Amino acid sequence: MSGFVEKPEPVQVPGLTHLHTGKVRDLYRNEAGELVMVASDRISAFDWVLPTEIPDKGRVLTQLSLWWFDQLSDLVPHHVISTELPAGAPADWAGRTLICKPLDMVAVECVARGYLTGSGLLEYNDSRTVCGLALPEGLSDGSELPAPIFTPATKAAVGDHDENVSYEEVARQVGAETAALLRRTTLDVYARARDIARERGIVLADTKFEFGFESTPEGARLVLADEVLTPDSSRFWPADQWQPGRTQPSYDKQIVRNWLLSPESGWDRASEQPPPVLPQEVVERTRAKYLEAYELLTGKSWSQETR
Ligand SMILES: Nc1ncnc2c1ncn2[C@@H]1O[C@H](COP(=O)(O)OP(=O)(O)OP(=O)(O)O)[C@@H](O)[C@H]1O
Numbered sequence: 001m002s003g004f005v006e007k008p009e010p011v012q013v014p015g016l017t018h019l020h021t022g023k024v025r026d027l028y029r030n031e032a033g034e035l036v037m038v039a040s041d042r043i044s045a046f047d048w049v050l051p052t053e054i055p056d057k058g059r060v061l062t063q064l065s066l067w068w069f070d071q072l073s074d075l076v077p078h079h080v081i082s083t084e085l086p087a088g089a090p091a092d093w094a095g096r097t098l099i100c101k102p103l104d105m106v107a108v109e110c111v112a113r114g115y116l117t118g119s120g121l122l123e124y125n126d127s128r129t130v131c132g133l134a135l136p137e138g139l140s141d142g143s144e145l146p147a148p149i150f151t152p153a154t155k156a157a158v159g160d161h162d163e164n165v166s167y168e169e170v171a172r173q174v175g176a177e178t179a180a181l182l183r184r185t186t187l188d189v190y191a192r193a194r195d196i197a198r199e200r201g202i203v204l205a206d207t208k209f210e211f212g213f214e215s216t217p218e219g220a221r222l223v224l225a226d227e228v229l230t231p232d233s234s235r236f237w238p239a240d241q242w243q244p245g246r247t248q249p250s251y252d253k254q255i256v257r258n259w260l261l262s263p264e265s266g267w268d269r270a271s272e273q274p275p276p277v278l279p280q281e282v283v284e285r286t287r288a289k290y291l292e293a294y295e296l297l298t299g300k301s302w303s304q305e306t307r
């Protein structure tokens, strides 16, 4: 079992048509035909959208994505049109709402990995490959790879696992030319972001991008969409504690995952039961991690940003 513990009702705003409730974002269309993307404070773990929100999380993800879009704009165009709040929207949408170009989304999660961990490590231990790509002997949890790799995955519905797919499979699905463009752009953007993060004391171990096509008079153009380089879409590790050969501490949902797996939560991941409400202390520590990642990367103070 997985999915939403409690599926939220979409907010009704005059002039906006609700399109989709994602794990974290709610999508609407405005009267101009633009996409209105609202990042909620929802958090997911182990394929469940938890019944507890992390206050300000959606704002942190939105502001961090905006900052990154700006850092990357010479490499790839992005989907943001404006941050203007739609007329009649709830005040709570401020800071978490983006007006975006509606794109023809590519149904591939474009993952770049510069370091070995997670599902990549499991496969490596088994076969010395990650997503079928051969890697040298002697790597361990947290090792930097000889060069970053493109490890695409299919996009699963809410409650399902994304599944790694080979590059050849992507080429079959989207065509050889688009597959090559996705791989090149993913690796270029990763390399830029990795270097920026490294200067700020963060190891960008891996990250996931979503792209879509915009039609222009000159033809279809690849555009970077969704959220980018946030703690939800990436693994960020504190660089001063990076030490291959063990699980790295990280700026993400690790606190939540650890608590859910601890006896204290009383939850059995293998059971059919939905996960429980998070204790206040876990909520606060998680919120602090998201804010810390934002502040370290952007060099801005969160309280000044939002007051
Ligand atoms: N410019 C865009 N045009 C069309 N769809 C977009 C655009 N940007 C993002 N999306 C889509 O908006 C949705 C955002 O919802 P959300 O981030 O909650 O994602 P999800 O896919 O349900 O979960 P997860 O991010 O955990 O995989 C995604 O389905 C994404 O593909």
Ligand SMILES: [Mg+2]
Residues within 6 Å of the ligand: 022, 226
């Ligand atoms: Mg998403």
